[in-house]
Amino acid sequence: MSSSASSRAATYVFVDESGNLDFGRKGTSYFVVSAIITQKPSRSAAVLQELRYELLAQGSDQLEFHATENSRGTRKRVSDAIQGIDCIRVHSIYGHKGPLRHDAPDPAEYFERFAEALGMWLTETLVTSSDRVLINFDSVLTKGQRGKLMQRLKARLNDTSQSYRISFMPVKSDFNGQIADYFAWSLFRQLERLDDLPLRALSGITQEVRELDEQSRISIEDQHRHPGEK
Numbered sequence: 001m002s003s004s005a006s007s008r009a010a011t012y013v014f015v016d017e018s019g020n021l022d023f024g025r026k027g028t029s030y031f032v033v034s035a036i037i038t039q040k041p042s043r044s045a046a047v048l049q050e051l052r053y054e055l056l057a058q059g060s061d062q063l064e065f066h067a068t069e070n071s072r073g074t075r076k077r078v079s080d081a082i083q084g085i086d087c088i089r090v091h092s093i094y095g096h097k098g099p100l101r102h103d104a105p106d107p108a109e110y111f112e113r114f115a116e117a118l119g120m121w122l123t124e125t126l127v128t129s130s131d132r133v134l135i136n137f138d139s140v141l142t143k144g145q146r147g148k149l150m151q152r153l154k155a156r157l158n159d160t161s162q163s164y165r166i167s168f169m170p171v172k173s174d175f176n177g178q179i180a181d182y183f184a185w186s187l188f189r190q191l192e193r194l195d196d197l198p199l200r201a202l203s204g205i206t207q208e209v210r211e212l213d214e215q216s217r218i219s220i221e222d223q224h225r226h227p228g229e230k
Contacts, residue, residue: 009039010132015118016171016180017138018068018188021111023097023104030191032094033114034184036176040087045175051081065178066171067185067198075182076201082179083204090205091125092187093117095212108145112152117212119156133157133164138171138180183207 019031038044052063055077062074070078093114115137122133141149150166157164171177186198187209 010134011037011039012041012176013037013118013122013133013135014041014174014176014180015135015137016177016184017111017114018181018184019097019192021107023101023107027097027101028188028192029096029098030094030188031097031110031114032092032184032188032191033118034090034092034180034187035118036180036183037089037091038087038176041176043087044085044179047081047085048078048175048178051077064172065175065182067182075198078178078182079198079201082182082202085179085205088176088179088205090183090207091118091121092183092207092209093121093212094187094191094209096191108141108148111141111145112149113212115149115153116156117210119153121210123156131162133162135164135166136169136174136177137166138169138177141168 014036015033017031017033019028021031022028036044048065052065055063055074060074062070065074065078067075067078095110095114122135135153137149146168153166154164169177171181182198183202183205186202187207189195189197190199
């Protein structure tokens with residue numbers, strides 16, 4: 001390994017999702033996967049750790065940051081804190097499930113497509129910035145489903161010269177995973193409910209968004225159109 005490669009820091013990727021994989025009538029219309037990319041995970045995590053201590057001192061019982069469960073006031077505190085982080089990048093992929101209801105794919109297979117798309121993006125953007133990539137998913141997939149997901153993701157990552165490790169860890173056990181949760185939920189709210197306030201609350205952090213099927217880059221501003229519009 002060259003000295004330049006050995007001096008490069010490891011890149012950490014924390015992945016969380018919003019929406020569900022139900023393709024029935026009660027399922028969500030959209031499914032979103034967001035990834036937080038950082039080479040300084042302790043620094044980004046420390047921001048939410050500090051906020052947790054502040055809330056604890058104030059008598060709050062909302063000490064785990066999960067956007068769908070937090071109160072509006074806590075969400076504002078979390079979003080404000082996240083906007084002060086200067087060592088993360090965000091990449092989100094969304095899929096419109098509505099057109100697939102009559103020919104619904106296997107939920108695990110659908111999630112695997114997101115993992116493959118994420119792997120494609122990682123090979124495009126991290127090839128020169130890091131020689132080690134550590135990817136953590138928060139997922140309810142079974143052990144067998146996780147194995148298939150890893151095979152599909154590795155097929156993409158094997159095309160690079162980087163070493164990588166894929167793991168599964170509950171989002172509640174890591175602050176960076178909770179940051180990913182907030183970005184996934186905010187984009188999901190914009191798409192599913194046409195509510196762009198949560199997304200705007202995080203607008204201080206650059207976020208790249210792609211649609212699963214098209215895999216084309218679109219700007220956050222484009223997200224303010226109606227979800228059905230092209």
